[in-house]
């Protein structure tokens with residue numbers, strides 16, 4: 687297979703295992719490119735990409751921008767807080783105004799679940815979802831699964847536990863879809879109040895004891911508690927949360943094996959993970975960030991190859 691089955695990347699739910707494998711193979715090539723002295727290729731000189739961020743971001747925004755520039759695309763950036771959205775402009779009007787400047791692709795982060803799907807039905811551009819509320823964050827899941835493949839040789843058959851605030855996490859849902867499509871076994875671990883009711887319907891087991899979850903897994907993906915998405919209290923205190931669901935060095939070292947530790951960022955050091963674990967040799971947190979650029983180059987390159995005027 688040499689092209690994606692989709693014209694947009696709206697969620698892992700909408701793509702196939704073959705799509706993921708194609709993205710990984712393409713990312714392997716770009717990873718080699720970005721480690722060369724000249725880190726740039728001319729592939730997307732005829733493509734213009736708009737990065738629309740209606741919600742804060744560090745890693746995803748910078749990673750997409752770098753990926754686009756490494757591919758030689760023209761890039762424009764938009765942050766809602768400094769835009770005419772604050773004057774009441776709608777999403778469709780904002781995007782159509784940007785597209786009238788001949789933009790081919792839109793990378794969008796938005797607080798509303800389904801914002802990317804909605805946009806893809808109303809505008810004539812390729813859409814990449816850079817995180818939509820608590821719904822999906824597909825490029826994060828792709829770079830996470832790619833990092834597991836790089837570290838452990840394969841994703842199929844590996845046991846991955848996702849720990850923490852599953853209820854409010856787009857990273858958890860996209861990871862579950864990606865890891866299952868690639869043949870991994872996935873469990874979630876966290877307070878019952880932060881586990882969504884639908885979780886068993888998507889064939890994910892729940893473990894509420896962190897030690898048991900860590901003893902089972904090959905990889906632990908530690909998630910941040912998303913206080914900004916909480917309108918009520920889901921656990922008594924942060925201290926109690928950390929005691930039950932935080933990963934510290936003593937717990938990590940007491941396991942009878944070496945597991946891989948991941949975190950999508952941003953980290954709340956001392957809450958879901960201690961600094962000595964985040965910075966330990968078992969942690970691949972910075973490798974995840976590094977792989978994000980190659981994965982996003984691959985996604986953009988493959989979607990651009992489906993745009994009619996683009997000749998590569």
Ligand code: CP
Nearest residue numbers: 743744745746950951
């Ligand atoms: N992992 C992630 O999405 O981080 P940012 O919110 O900083 O983009």
